[in-house]
Amino acid sequence: MSVVTHREQVPPVEQALAFIAGEVETAVADLGRMISVDTTFPPGLGYDDFAGLMEEMVSALGFAHERVVVPDALWQVPNGPASGRRTNLVATRRSGKPVCGLYFHVDTVPAAPGWQHDPLRLTREGDRLIGLGAADMKGCIAAILLALRAAQACGVELAYDPMLLFCTDEEGGLYPGIRYLAEQGRLEGHILNFNGSAEPRIWAGCFGLFNLLVRVHGQAVHAGEGNRMGSGANAIEGALPLLNALAALKARIATRVSALPPPPGKPPLAAQLNIATIQGGTAGGQVPALVEITLNRRYAPEEQFETVLAEIEETVRRSISLSPGLSVETALVGHLAPTADPTGPHWPRWQAAVGKGFGYALGDFRKWGAASCSDFGWVQRTGMQEILLGGLGRPSRNIHAPGEHTTIPDTVSLAQAVLSYLAADFRPELIPETLPPRT
Structure with missing residues (x-):
């Protein structure tokens, strides 16, 4: 036997x-x-x-x-x-x-x-x-x-x-x-x-984002000659009106609320503008000729990329025009498209598997989106709509x-x-x- x-x-x-x-x-x-x-x-x-x-x-x-x-x-x-x-x-x-x-x-x-x-x-x-x-x-x-x-x-x-x-x-x-x-x-x-x-989450999609590099150009001279050249040649000082304008724009953008469901217990998801990096100058003895600013814009699915990009670029151009002797250029250095609702036929089984692994019950799951972003908006644009997360x-x-x-x-x-x-x-x-x- x-x-x-x-x-x-x-x-x-x-x-x-x-x-x-x-x-x-x-x-x-x-x-x-x-x-x-x-x-x-x-x-x-x-x-x-x-x-x-x-x-x-x-x-x-x-x-x-x-x-x-x-x-x-x-x-x-x-x-x-x-x-x-x-x-x-x-x-x-x-x-x-x-x-x-x-x-x-x-x-x-x-x-x-x-x-x-x-x-x-x-x-x-x-x-x-x-x-x-x-x-x-x-x-x-x-x-x-x-x-x-x-x-x-x-x-x-x-x-x-x-x-x-x-x-x-x-x-x-x-x-x-x-x-x-x-x-x-x-x-x-x-x-x-x-x-x-x-966490026990069913993904509802997410915002898009782009990173815009702004370069403000001035003129490098001896620091002792800076006042004679005029403050407009100082790229950092000349960028101050731009920073103030961006702060005002940031507040306006934050009022734009998305219909995307927020995480449980969290406020509605809103668009965002952040000054992510700023670099400029070389030494105390020299008027800075360049300041570089990276702007991060998180845009809701309801917003159009071309429109929100144009809004920022117009703010940049208008602000720098207030500082004589400066010029400005912008370059898009990052872009993730918004991800639309990614649910599909495989989600029920993935939800069951997550429950099995983490010990969640079916009733624990909630559906929400996020202002954080994903590169899968680009995938969806090629026809693959369902994405498990x-x-x-x-x-x-x-x-x-x-x-x-x-x-x-x-x-x-x-x-x-x-x-x-x-x-x-x-x-x-x-x-x-x-x-x-x-x-």
Whole structure:
């Protein structure tokens, strides 16, 4: 008489979920290696190095991979903030099943002043995993690789062939990698975007943004001669009317409220204008000849990009005209289009998988949008409307700020959610590709 072991009685999916919890330290180690590769944007110089690291990790899981470089002509701006090759990595493992794209942006924002730890070195404090990109979104990559490793180790049959998309310039770039892949027809099936939240959320879409570089030119002379030349030659002083005008415009823009549903308990979502960077001058003994200002405008889906850009450019021109001896130029250096409502037939199953991984009940989920932005507005413009959203974001995670972190429990939960979603045996009645056609 044969003996059936306990392990044989446990379904492969449940074995894989347990595997994830037991092997999470491998994900922590992976995350440490990822954080140590500097992919800050701007400028975005580390994309080739990061692609090399990902090639090593996905090859061990049986994925073929290809580097796809965005042509320079699409993203380069003379004297702009971006530089280096825009190297994206597409990894596939095909068996003939429908494709599910798993999207990650590999860039991070630059480390802001105030970090108490080395931002490019993973620091562990209890369950906290601290480092630049830990939550947004290298931690997501580590979690999904752990999920795929668990499926392989436990023999889980997948409902979808995963396509891993490691993409550039999401943090406000002029031509994000996922846009290029979409416009080149390189995307297949449907996509899970991990630039989102670990909370029970159904995505309603988000704002668009653009970054406008404003250069105010004056005339460099000896500082002792500055008064004789007139204040208009001082680019910094001459830009003061512009800064005042932008502050007034910022207040007016903030009154423009969107119909996009806000997060629970939060005020209505409103348009935003921020002075993001300002640089100028060389030394105390010289009148500054150049000041550069980066403006970040987050615009609601109800607003038109051309209109809001023209409004800012007119404010710039009018303000600088008040300062004799100065000239001004502007350059668009980043643009993400708004993302429209991305719901579709795969959302109910993704919602169930998130509930499985994080322990949420169906009634916990709420639908909301955000003034934060996504590069998937460009994807939608190519015809792929449905975009699933998940991730490791939470309000307490200091994303884009000193001390950015995620946690080991959330890493496990996200990996378990993705494993559940990809597994053929999880809620098969919710797999759209196998449902009978509607009559």
